[in-house]
Amino acid sequence: MPESLYENLPVPDLSPDGRRQVRMAKWTRYGDAQAAWLAEHDLGAPPEVRARLHELVAGGAFGYHFEPENVLGSFSQWTTQRHGWTPDPELGILTENVLQGIWLGVEVFTQPGDGVVISTPIYPPFLDISPSTARRQVEWPMYRDDQGWHNDLDGLESLLAGDPGIRLMVLCHPHNPTGVVFTEAELARIVALATQHNVKIISDEIHGDLVHPGAKHIPMLTIPGAEACTVTLASGVKTFGFGGIKCAVAQTANENLLENLQSVSAKLLGGGANRMGAEATVAAWDNGQSWVDELKLILDANRHCLVDRLAAELPRVRVHLPQATFLGWLDFSAYSPDDRTDKWLLRHTGIAGQDGENFGAQGANHVRFTFGVAPELLNQMIDQMVEGLPGI
Numbered sequence: 001m002p003e004s005l006y007e008n009l010p011v012p013d014l015s016p017d018g019r020r021q022v023r024m025a026k027w028t029r030y031g032d033a034q035a036a037w038l039a040e041h042d043l044g045a046p047p048e049v050r051a052r053l054h055e056l057v058a059g060g061a062f063g064y065h066f067e068p069e070n071v072l073g074s075f076s077q078w079t080t081q082r083h084g085w086t087p088d089p090e091l092g093i094l095t096e097n098v099l100q101g102i103w104l105g106v107e108v109f110t111q112p113g114d115g116v117v118i119s120t121p122i123y124p125p126f127l128d129i130s131p132s133t134a135r136r137q138v139e140w141p142m143y144r145d146d147q148g149w150h151n152d153l154d155g156l157e158s159l160l161a162g163d164p165g166i167r168l169m170v171l172c173h174p175h176n177p178t179g180v181v182f183t184e185a186e187l188a189r190i191v192a193l194a195t196q197h198n199v200k201i202i203s204d205e206i207h208g209d210l211v212h213p214g215a216k217h218i219p220m221l222t223i224p225g226a227e228a229c230t231v232t233l234a235s236g237v238k239t240f241g242f243g244g245i246k247c248a249v250a251q252t253a254n255e256n257l258l259e260n261l262q263s264v265s266a267k268l269l270g271g272g273a274n275r276m277g278a279e280a281t282v283a284a285w286d287n288g289q290s291w292v293d294e295l296k297l298i299l300d301a302n303r304h305c306l307v308d309r310l311a312a313e314l315p316r317v318r319v320h321l322p323q324a325t326f327l328g329w330l331d332f333s334a335y336s337p338d339d340r341t342d343k344w345l346l347r348h349t350g351i352a353g354q355d356g357e358n359f360g361a362q363g364a365n366h367v368r369f370t371f372g373v374a375p376e377l378l379n380q381m382i383d384q385m386v387e388g389l390p391g392i
Helices: 003-007 016-021 047-058 067-083 098-109 124-133 153-162 184-196 255-262 275-287 289-313 341-349 375-388
Strands: 092-095 115-118 136-139 143-145 148-150 166-172 200-204 230-234 248-251 327-331 366-370
Touching: 047 275, 067 092, 067 248, 067 275, 067 289, 092 098, 092 255, 098 124, 098 166, 098 200, 098 230, 098 248, 098 255, 115 124, 115 153, 124 136, 124 166, 153 184, 166 184, 184 200, 230 255, 289 327, 289 375, 341 366, 341 375
Parallel strands: 115 136, 115 166, 166 200, 200 230
Antiparallel strands: 092 248, 143 148, 230 248, 327 366
């Protein structure tokens, strides 16, 4: 890459006004409101990503290409360095995004009428699996106590034992919206239960790079026995802030599962990742180590700021410190919102969050709040909640 191109690369304006200027959905959907509704951070992307995309545009690299061939190798190197897991690039395929990988797994591992387990509250698209595929939605509810949200492994065992029609579990690992991270013991038990009941696992690990101090992301495919039943899905879009370009990985650890995935024509998958998505992902995974380390310092400080300030200044808002992600799961039940909670919050504070009921029944009176912003903006958002809510 020419040195002059890198040196002269424009620096993006990551402020709300700058994001609106380039028509980012997060900052335009609700006008001038402070945007906290979309699971996308506003802390930019590594300069190597911007430089590579700038070079491609400057060179008119808009034709056919073979760049996706490099993505799986970069993914393997990245996960080796970050998570101590070295997947075989020959046992993975590319998809446009993680959701496409989920629907692919549903297609190849289940039949209409089969049960698909999801852990609620859950990232809203997971709730679309059943109505869009004629599969049965089987909810595995999380539970909450004074320490936070938890996975009910005994409940999962009962579900699988009582419903032999369950053929698939779709896990959000780490979990969106609660920020909970599975422990190694929990993952081992899930794999054992899946093996016992002949259930496949789709493990969405899109937030796996964003686990905070005190917890550790353990890739599902490092758990003994998981290779026979698990497909892991991953992408750089949450870590590196480029959700608008398409590239994701569906990784297996054995040829049988790979053949299952490949039984669906690549033509039905949109041809996989596009040029810009593939190049951005490779540039990020090949060069982003120190950048992600700095990103995680900001997010760690932000999560503590959010939780600590709410505890001190708005104690009626119930929130637990997330172990991962840049998402806070805020409970406004004490205020008895008189409308959908996101609309209520927007009306009183000027903050646009994601309504909790979109995540299932357990999300009533909740809002998912994205804290992946500059610290000064986060404090401004908290100030608006403090000013807008106490008298309600």
